[in-house]
Amino acid sequence: MRAVPTWIDKVHDRDKVEQCIYDLAFKPDGSQLIVAAGNRVLVYDTSDGTLIQPLKGHKDIVYCVAYAKDGKRFASGSADKSIVIWTSKLEGILKYTHNDSIQCVAYNPVTHQLASCSSGDFGLWSPEQKSVSKHKRWPKPLSWQYYRSLLPDVSITMCPSCFQMFHSEDYELLVLQHNSCPYCRRPIDEPN
Numbered sequence: 221m222r223a224v225p226t227w228i229d230k231v232h233d234r235d236k237v238e239q240c241i242y243d244l245a246f247k248p249d250g251s252q253l254i255v256a257a258g259n260r261v262l263v264y265d266t267s268d269g270t271l272i273q274p275l276k277g278h279k280d281i282v283y284c285v286a287y288a289k290d291g292k293r294f295a296s297g298s299a300d301k302s303i304v305i306w307t308s309k310l311e312g313i314l315k316y317t318h319n320d321s322i323q324c325v326a327y328n329p330v331t332h333q334l335a336s337c338s339s340g341d342f343g344l345w346s347p348e349q350k351s352v353s354k355h356k357r358w359p360k361p362l363s364w365q366y367y368r369s370l371l372p373d374v375s376i377t378m379c380p381s382c383f384q385m386f387h388s389e390d391y392e393l394l395v396l397q398h399n400s401c402p403y404c405r406r407p408i409d410e411p412n
Contacts, residue, residue, distance in 0.1 A: 229269060231257040243284045247308075248291045256282040261296045263310060277304040277312045281405065283322055289329040293347070295336070297322025299405055303336045305345070316352045318343060321404055323382075339382045339404065381406040 231239040239258035246253055252272065255262040261275040261282055280300035287294040293313070295305050299321040305314040320338035327334055334345040343354045378384070382404035400407045 226269065229264070229271070231255070231262065233258055240281075242282065245285045245287045245294065247287050247294075248289055254285045254287065254294055254296075256285045256296060258282070259298070259300075261285060261304075261306070273310050275304075275306065275310060275312070277306075277315065278302060280321070284325045286325045286327050286334075288327040288332050288334075290332060292332075295325045295327070295334050297325045297336055301338065303334075303343070303345075305334065314345075316343065316345070318354070320382075379403060379406075 231241060233239055241255055241257045243256040244253055246266070251266060253264045253266050255264065259276075259278050259280055259282060261277070263272040263275065264270065265272055275296075278296065278298035278300050279302075280298050282296050282298045284297045285294060292308050293305055294308075295303055297303050301319065301321055302315055302317045303322060303325060304312050306312055318336065318338040319340040322336060322338055325334060325336045332347055336343050336345070341354050343352045345352045379401040381401060384401070384403040395401070398405075
């Protein structure tokens with residue numbers, strides 16, 4: 221079986237530099253695709269691939285996007301430590317922040333409650349309450365020595381800020397290229 225793409229798009233910024241795409245999500249009815257690219261959220265028509273609208277609400281890289289099951293709203297999370305909740309009319313209706321860059325957003329398919337998390341805390345937002353309840357960070361993950369014991373022949377390095385693990389050679393190369401962790405983007409010489 222051979223797959224044939226219906227449409228393809230490369231995302232560029234104003235200076236024509238190709239942007240990394242970190243996440244994407246379909247509207248539940250399949251009519252739209254939202255894309256986290258650079259510091260923007262892009263909304264595409266899935267039938268023909270036309271860009272409906274670029275959404276500007278973040279000041280840094282957008283890492284994650286999620287659509288509510290009812291299709292009435294979606295959310296985006298960014299390295300600028302903020303969550304923006306958008307309506308199906310592509311209007312930002314609420315913005316709230318965390319203590320660190322946002323790693324993940326997800327909607328509860330039954331209650332439409334939004335969960336968002338950073339490396340330091342997570343929040344729950346309810347459309348009925350219009351408020352966010354935040355919870356502090358859970359215990360630190362297992363030490364990297366534990367993971368090394370599982371894979372003794374693989375060289376593993378862990379970012380001291382976000383605790384993401386990498387193959388040592390990949391991590392060193394990316395740090396040299398960007399002078400920051402490739403996952404959380406925190407400069408390597410910056411203290412926690």
